[in-house]
Amino acid sequence: MPTAIAVTSADLVLPPTDQQTPTAALLQAPDAQPLEAALLDMNVMLERHGYVVALYPASIPAAHERRLHTIRSVLETDRLALLKLDLPPLGVAVLVRQLRQLSICDFSAGVVASAARLLSHYIYAGGLLNSVTKLDRVPVSLKSHAKSWVPGTQFGVLANPNPQLIKIGNEGNGLTGPGFSTQLLVGKGSLVSDWVTATLAPAWQVQGVQETGLPADSPRWWGTSKMIEFAAFLPDISVLYQLVASVRREQCHWCGIELIGDRCGFCSAPLPPPENRTHAVGVLNQGSP
Known part of the structure; x- marks a missing residue:
């Protein structure tokens, strides 16, 4: 059986790209499932798959995160990886789907788990916002805060891999995109604009644009609906x-456990010798960013 991939919200499970891509298990919040039931579900999953890699955004409620650690502690298992991600919710969903794809390849559970840190560097995650007054996950200048109070002002924000913020409408001022071929996933909220599809997508030379629902946690992550x-x-x-x-x-x-990169995906222990911290290069046409 492939390594199981688990999430903390159903809207982090994007449609599969093919018939082979497995779905992800849902690790429910404490108010949605008693601890005893959660322990039973996890135990069944571990018995069936051997290892579980759980991914969750840093913005989930503290009680939900504590539940995840409680499950691992009570079961006394080293076969459950808990990966807390600073990516925006839609970026998390993209990474989850990529790990779902890799879970059926000939990679060990340790490699799949530690691959999350590597692959996150190749996800360009951002948002188009009407205000940045409550945005606290990307550096915002006082000038940008002041502009947020001007009606009709919109901001393009890149949260990953390198934070960037621009005011929409400034000629020659755009978000720095990937230097390799990508597709663009768009989750529409209540903001009405075609900037992402009409301006950003051509500037980034994406090979295709897909639309999906906006994750429920996105407004809280970005500070605006x-x-x-x-x-x-x-x-x-x-x-x-x-x-x-x-x-x-x-x-x-x-x-x-087996790993790639400089940190174990299951116990978070770093590799002591600096010379062992290797990075993938030359895989993409224009190299890694």
Whole structure:
């Protein structure tokens, strides 16, 4: 059985790209499921799949995050990876789908889990906002805060991989996009604008645009409900596979599981020797960003 991928919200499970891509399990919040039932569900999942990789945005309620750690602690298992992500919700959903794709490849659970940090660098996640007054996850200048009070002002914000903020309408001023081929996923909120599809998508030279529902947690993450969220990503499973496979595999000195990169996806232990911290290069046409 493939490594199980789990999420904390059903809207983080995007439609599969093919018939082979498995879905993700839902780890419900404490007010939606008693602890005993959650423990039973996780135990069944571990017995069936061997390992579970759970991904969740940093913006989920503290009680929900505590529930995840409680489950791992009570079961006394080292086969459950809890990956807290700073990506915006739509970016998390994209990464979840990529790990779902990789879970059926010939990668171990440790490689799948640690691949999340690698692949997140290739997701360009941002939003079009009507206000940045409550945005606290991307640096916002006092000047931008002041402009938020002007009616009709809109801002383009890139949260990952490198934070950037622009005022829409300034000629020659755009968000820095990926230097490799991507597709663009767009989650529309209540903001009415075609800037993402008519301006950003051509500027980034995306190979296709897909629309999806806006994750429920997006307004809280961005500090406004009047927004459009977007994420440019690598859609080709063969490229994802090559990207992950090109990184040297190591063994975690703490828990013994296989990993790539500089940190274990299951126990979060870093690799002590700096020389072992390898990165994938040359996989994409124009190199890694």
